Amino acid sequence: MKKYRELTKIGAKIALAYKFDFIVSIFTVPISIIVFYFLWKTIYAYSGLDVIRGYTFEEMVNYFIMSMVIALLGWSNIERVVEYDVLYGEMVLRLLSPVTYLASLFYTEMGLKAMSLLVEATPIFLIGIVFFKAKVFSILNLILYAIAVLFSIGLVFLISFLIGLSSFWLKRISGISRSKKLFLSFLGGGFVPLTFFPKIFQQISEWLPFQYIRYVPINIYLGKYSTFLALEMIGRQIIWIILLYIIAKILWNRAIRKFCGVGV
Amino acid sequence: MKLVRIFFKAVTMELSRRMAYKADFIIRCFILVINSIISPIFALILYTTTPGIPGWKFEEFILFQGTLIFVFGFTHAFFWQLLSFTIYEVRKGSFDRFLLLPYKPLSYLTASSIETDGFSEMFTGIIIIWWAFKKLGLSIFSANFILYIYLVFLALVFHYSLNIITASFSLIFIRSWALMDILSSLVIFAKYPASIYHIGMVFFFTFIFPIAISAHYPVQALLSAVSYKLILFLTLSVSLFFYLSISLWNFGLKKYKSAGG
Known part of the structure; x- marks a missing residue:
């Protein structure tokens, strides 16, 4: 357990640096919120509707602010770290350490997140x-939200790691990495x-992990879900x-067999 | 004339640098096109679920987005490296090499800064503009189109100045990746028609920090005649902004101590 704590501390120190x-x-996130605020204020005023697709203007603003909080916490560039380790052969050193590669990345990332919670997410x-x-x-919803955000961070981390693994085959993955965040x-x-998306798209996204990152x-x-449904949604996050x-x-086991540690 | 040669040299270097990893190069080009299509898709979602933004029909809004993608793509292709070079070299303390060259540092940096990513964005932008032109029945043989081109040119000058200002700040403050974040978030103000903002903000974005020129005014000039007075004012404020950026750059060069940080 101690080694994991040390890794988390390292992450926090990186963040401090x-x-x-x-x-x-x-400074930058409030600018996005201002633009979003004015855009939707104009649209709601122009349409003359109180509720568009199930959201009032007030909920919409809250939606975007919470989305920004998740963006700050869930942001991850693990795929670039994996890419770097593969390209420059640094992976060899990482494999020698007593912690598995995935775990060492995860706990360092958690240290970063702890700092980000303090200096970014809470202020925003x-x-x-x-x-x-x-x-x-409501307080209950806030607690459930916090739990869901925790799992959302886990989801983004795993997706980023999977993208990072592709660098074993594709070498440089700057292109994919660039669009990951946007997508x-x-x-x-x-x-x-x-x-707001077409019906068919909503049905598809029921079967994809992406909606559990922010939307859910x-x-x-x-408070769009009942407490029971909220718990079910968190359960689905865990399944994903x-x-x-x-x-x-599985992919890691395949990739590492391919790896020869010379850098490319 | 030598600067032109430097420019073409820089193009070849950038291309060979990118193509060193072929799979990544192809994926990157492809993905950048998809990336820039996301904002028109967002526009489509906006206009199918709501009445949209007052005063802007769907095709007009697409024209707006296309112009914006083109302007951003051009900035990305020709002005971005100028900024990232400066930030990177200043931090390393090796910016001096630009001062030793027989050219003005700014001209050399401008001539040698090129990024292939911007080209796929410019390409996407032009396709979208072309589509909107067809749908709106606009012709390129009209006085309005000349005004449009002129205002897009002013927008490019504005974004060039914005990059120079940020680069100057990096000369003065040394540690400044954060500046790049602030710059790219200020640009967000240009993403939607200026008419959605509070009237005071519109004034600010037109005359003091003329970011509304990025796409709002060019498209306005194309769709409905913009008064010549306004164009004169825009020219003035952009020129002023450009002059300010050059002075700030010279000030930064004077301040520069080549210590790194």
Whole structure:
């Protein structure tokens, strides 16, 4: 257990070394919120409707702020780390350590997330409450949301790791990595709730892991699900995590057999 | 003339750098096209589920997005490296090599900065603009189109200045990857027609920090005649912005101590 704690500490220290890059999001994220706020204010006023696709304007603003909180916490560039280790042969050193590769990446990442919760996510949440009239709908929902966000971080981590594994075959993966963030937030309902998408798309996304990254946790926060349904949704998140973990294990075993540790 | 040669040299270098990993190069080009299509898809979702943005029909909004993608793509292709080079070299403390060359540092950096990613975005932008032109029945043989081209040109000058200003800040403050984040988030203001903002903000984005020129005013000029007074004012404010950026750059060069950080 001690070695995992040390890895987490390392992650937190990395975050501290780059504290300016973290703090800057306190300035940049509110800009996105302002743009979103004005865009939807205009649309709601112009349409004359109170509820569009199941969301009032107030819920919509809350939706976006919570989406930003998840974006800050769930952000991961693990695939670049894997790519680096493969390209430069650093993987050899990592394989010598007594912790499995996946675990060492995971616990370092958790250290980063802990810092990000302190200096990014919480301030943004408070800014949302003070300046954009975001509100906490109920304490129970907030707790369920926090749990769902935790699993959402796990999902993003595993998906990023899977993308990273592709660098064993494709070598450089800067292209895929570039669009990962955009795709995950688009398919996960980061821009607009998934109810705005065509019916067929919604049905497909029921069977994909992406909606559990943002759409589902935020809806839990907004109280769109009953407590029972919210718990079921969290259960589905766990099932997806187990599934992705198994896939990652299988692919990892195949990839490492291919690896020869010379760098490419 | 030598700068032109440097430019073509830079193009070949960038291409060979990217093509070193062929699979990644192809995937990257393909993905960048898809990336830039996401905002028109968002527009489609917006217009099928809501009445949209007042004063903007769907095709007009697509024209807006296409223009924006083109302007951003052009900026990406020709001005971005200028900024990332400066930030990177200043931090390493090796920016001096640009000062030793027989060219002005800014001209050299501009001529040698090129990024292939921007080209797929520009390409996508032009396709989208072409589609919107067809749907709206616009012709390229009209006075409005000349105004459109002129305003797009002004938009490019504006984004060039914005990159120079950020690069100057990196000369002054040394540690500055965060600046790049701030720059790219300021640009978000240009993503939707300026008419959605509060009237004070519209004034700010037109005359003081003329970011609304990125796509809003060019498309407005194309669709409905924009008064010549406004165009004059826009020209003035963009020129002022450009002048400011050059002065700031020169100030930054004077301040630069080649210590790294």
